[in-house]
Amino acid sequence: MTGVSMDLILPDDLIGRILAYLPIASIFRAGSVCRRWHEIVSSRRFLWNFLDGLSQKPWYFMFTNSDEPVGYAYDPILRKWYSIELPCIQTPNWFIASSCGLVCFMDNDSRSELHVCNPVTKKSKKLEDPPGLKFPDYSALSISVNRTSHDYTVSVVKSKQVPENFFQWDVSIHIYDSETMMWKTSLTEVMTGWRGGDESVICNGILYFLIYSCGGGTPENRHGLVTYSLSNRSSPLIRSFIPVPAPLTCGRLMNLKEKLVMVGGIGKQDRPDIVKGIGIWVLEGRNWVDVARMPHKYFQGFGELDDVFASSGTDNLIYIQSYGAPALLVFDMSLKLWKWAQKCPVSKKFPLQLFTGFCFEPRLEFDP
Numbered sequence: 001m002t003g004v005s006m007d008l009i010l011p012d013d014l015i016g017r018i019l020a021y022l023p024i025a026s027i028f029r030a031g032s033v034c035r036r037w038h039e040i041v042s043s044r045r046f047l048w049n050f051l052d053g054l055s056q057k058p059w060y061f062m063f064t065n066s067d068e069p070v071g072y073a074y075d076p077i078l079r080k081w082y083s084i085e086l087p088c089i090q091t092p093n094w095f096i097a098s099s100c101g102l103v104c105f106m107d108n109d110s111r112s113e114l115h116v117c118n119p120v121t122k123k124s125k126k127l128e129d130p131p132g133l134k135f136p137d138y139s140a141l142s143i144s145v146n147r148t149s150h151d152y153t154v155s156v157v158k159s160k161q162v163p164e165n166f167f168q169w170d171v172s173i174h175i176y177d178s179e180t181m182m183w184k185t186s187l188t189e190v191m192t193g194w195r196g197g198d199e200s201v202i203c204n205g206i207l208y209f210l211i212y213s214c215g216g217g218t219p220e221n222r223h224g225l226v227t228y229s230l231s232n233r234s235s236p237l238i239r240s241f242i243p244v245p246a247p248l249t250c251g252r253l254m255n256l257k258e259k260l261v262m263v264g265g266i267g268k269q270d271r272p273d274i275v276k277g278i279g280i281w282v283l284e285g286r287n288w289v290d291v292a293r294m295p296h297k298y299f300q301g302f303g304e305l306d307d308v309f310a311s312s313g314t315d316n317l318i319y320i321q322s323y324g325a326p327a328l329l330v331f332d333m334s335l336k337l338w339k340w341a342q343k344c345p346v347s348k349k350f351p352l353q354l355f356t357g358f359c360f361e362p363r364l365e366f367d368p
Helices: 012-019 024-030 035-041 044-052 296-302
Strands: 059-063 071-075 080-083 095-099 102-106 114-117 124-126 138-145 152-162 165-177 182-192 194-203 206-213 223-229 248-256 259-267 275-284 287-293 309-314 317-322 328-332 337-340 356-360
Touching (some): 095 309, 102 152, 138 206, 165 194, 194 248, 194 259, 206 248, 248 309, 259 309, 317 356
Parallel strands (some): 095 138, 138 194
Antiparallel strands (some): 059 356, 071 080, 095 102, 114 124, 152 165, 248 259, 317 328, 328 337
16 A cells, blocks of 8 residues: 655645644744745745644743854753844844844944844844933833734833932933834933833833932842833832832843743842842732742852843743853743753853843744
């Protein structure tokens, strides 16, 4: 009896339904099998089949060079690393934010060159320069994508010291709307005793960003969180102040299913600049709820400085990466499970080499 290939029997739409259940990396490989499969996975019908069977998890892109924006993307489903090229970005030290398949890059020099791209499809768009202060001392970037309309909002929070006054800082919030393709300056005010930084995120229409004491306060009060409604445009910012849940050396903000989550380095009691542990909290109303503490066996690889790790996440996964090594730790919020990712196919070439990265959703249907 002669065997017959299944793809000679099955119609295109059924093959598309089957391929749609593959992880996204396997879909791209399937598209190179033959012309027919390439046409199937490139079709609009396949895209909707893919969305129906969607069970993807967020990937993590790790930069492996301090000067060039090159690296590998980690797929937690197949536990594999893939070498991919990022469009637009020129150096790894650019500001990066992601949401729902789109990634926003902002240059670290003028803080005015912004691009939005889909790192999987490589489609990108350069945004107009944002208004406001040129060359601010600190900037915080965030992006939020509407999963229904596919419109997106980009926010840039700029902070610049008032001349000859260390305790006062000009803070401004600038919002880009992809539907109107225009920037608006939503808020400008002077903060006393606090300055902005480089951490911000948008959850459920609320912009959250960390502020930092410039008045030499106690270790418990060196960091704070402020909120800004993108619809109500409330002010002044300090009225929305929320204390952080512990004396922090640093904090990383992220949106997990429209909940604000913070991963923070916890400072020692006698030496607040030294990290003694890493914690995870979720904001409920105006109160922080303790989610997890990194077990000591994992924490040992994170050193003893005040700013020793990168962290980002979405859906149910949080990625934590030491700046000093290409090791990647994954925390599953639903299972409360810690796990090392598969080893990245790169090694440390010199003692001071630094590594960083960002999390993004591998999606086909979102274009900038």
